[in-house]
Amino acid sequence: MSDFEHLEAEWAFATQAIRAGQVRTHEQEHSEPIFPTSSFVFSSAAEAAARFSGEQPGSIYSRFTNPTVRTFEQRLARMEGAECCVATASGMSAILATCLGILKTGDHIVSSRSIFGTTTVLFTNFMSRLGIETTFVDLSDLNAWEGAIQKNTRLLFMETPSNPLTELVDIRALADISHKHNCFLVVDNCLATPVLQKPISFGADIVIHSATKYIDGQGRCMGGAVLGTDDVVGTDVYAFLRSAGPTMSAFNAWIFLKGLETLEIRMKAHCDGAMKLALWLEQQPQVARVYYPGLESHPQHELAKSQQTGFGGLISFELKGGKEDSWKLIDATQICSITANLGDTKTTITHPATTTHGRLTAEQRKESGIADSLIRIAVGLEDVEDLKKDLARGM
Numbered sequence: 001m002s003d004f005e006h007l008e009a010e011w012a013f014a015t016q017a018i019r020a021g022q023v024r025t026h027e028q029e030h031s032e033p034i035f036p037t038s039s040f041v042f043s044s045a046a047e048a049a050a051r052f053s054g055e056q057p058g059s060i061y062s063r064f065t066n067p068t069v070r071t072f073e074q075r076l077a078r079m080e081g082a083e084c085c086v087a088t089a090s091g092m093s094a095i096l097a098t099c100l101g102i103l104k105t106g107d108h109i110v111s112s113r114s115i116f117g118t119t120t121v122l123f124t125n126f127m128s129r130l131g132i133e134t135t136f137v138d139l140s141d142l143n144a145w146e147g148a149i150q151k152n153t154r155l156l157f158m159e160t161p162s163n164p165l166t167e168l169v170d171i172r173a174l175a176d177i178s179h180k181h182n183c184f185l186v187v188d189n190c191l192a193t194p195v196l197q198k199p200i201s202f203g204a205d206i207v208i209h210s211a212t213k214y215i216d217g218q219g220r221c222m223g224g225a226v227l228g229t230d231d232v233v234g235t236d237v238y239a240f241l242r243s244a245g246p247t248m249s250a251f252n253a254w255i256f257l258k259g260l261e262t263l264e265i266r267m268k269a270h271c272d273g274a275m276k277l278a279l280w281l282e283q284q285p286q287v288a289r290v291y292y293p294g295l296e297s298h299p300q301h302e303l304a305k306s307q308q309t310g311f312g313g314l315i316s317f318e319l320k321g322g323k324e325d326s327w328k329l330i331d332a333t334q335i336c337s338i339t340a341n342l343g344d345t346k347t348t349i350t351h352p353a354t355t356t357h358g359r360l361t362a363e364q365r366k367e368s369g370i371a372d373s374l375i376r377i378a379v380g381l382e383d384v385e386d387l388k389k390d391l392a393r394g395m
């Protein structure tokens with residue numbers, strides 16, 4: 001129980017982001033305390049027994065629960081409108097814990113093709129070893145989703161907007177398809193964050209986060225989270241997590257708590273900068289195409305307006321040339337960091353065809369729409385005019 005549990009549900013988003021989940025100790029500290037301890041002490045053998053049996057609530061061991069981690073979990077759960085949140089060591093371990101908490105050998109996953117590269121590797125190289133197969137479909141093609149569902153399908157997995165092409169899917173429509181076939185709809189909400197999009201309010205069952213990205217927001221820590229109901233996330237996913245061990249550290253939870261406090265103002269600033277930069281890019285004669293859901297030219301601009309409260313910080317664009325021209329532009333930047341990370345105050349620039357999508361064959365890249373001239377920018381919080389000059393240098 002947090003100090004204001006009875007009030008938290010009525011608080012507006014900004015108040016939840018700053019105050020939900022906090023429990024003050026006897027010291028009455030203002031900022032949330034960190035509990036860097038692996039275990040917790042009992043006053044007697046009888047109390048230890050009562051804690052272990054679950055008769056008495058309270059912490060036992062930090063692989064199971066930790067007070068700082070719990071504050072982070074409760075705060076993020078409020079922000080996503082979820083009953084329950086469990087924090088993990090990384091975004092990938094959040095996806096792993098979801099799969100292994102829910103699925104068994106013989107089950108089937110339907111996933112959109114345009115997901116985080118390592119998630120594809122996890123599904124195709126590792127889940128398949130356990131006899132859990134995945135069918136990949138185009139994100140926005142609802143008929144393809146329904147057509148790929150088999151008798152043994154338990155889980156639909158996707159990211160919207162997608163990375164790097166910022167493609168969207170109607171979450172409510174996909175949730176309806178999912179529930180018609182008794183499947184769980186899992187949404188990786190890392191790019192939008194609860195500031196811009198709340199998948200559970202559109203019927204999604206489970207939300208995944210890589211806290212490493214916007215939730216931290218300054219590129220310091222690895223972490224993740226799974227959100228959903230007490231029954232599924234609080235019981236099945238948590239049961240896997242406490243036994244397998246990829247739990248979040250107290251120190252990282254504290255960093256992420258501070259990140260959540262500024263998430264809304266940071267996301268608004270990321271969106272604002274990205275919109276300005278996308279409009280500017282569209283006007284550059286060297287640019288062939290810009291992918292950003294905030295642009296009227298984006299084929300799903302109307303869906304983005306109805307499903308999201310902002311268009312995000314990620315832009316991709318194609319130059320009129322090929323790979324050489326894109327590399328030249330990237331190498332001429334002095335402010336943008338050449339790195340695959342995103343969600344940082346520092347703007348990052350990436351050439352997807354030779355990095356994040358480099359393991360795909362040319363044919364697969366073409367199928368996924370990853371052109372050789374495609375450049376991805378995760379717009380940070382630097383001055384937009386400086387960023388324009390930085391990109392113009394190599395055009």
Ligand SMILES: *Cc1c(COP(=O)(O)O)cnc(C)c1O
Nearest residue numbers: 090091092116188190210212223
């Ligand atoms: C980075 C990322 C992940 C993986 O998160 P890690 O914290 O790096 O393990 C998963 N999904 C998306 C959309 C990501 O961007």
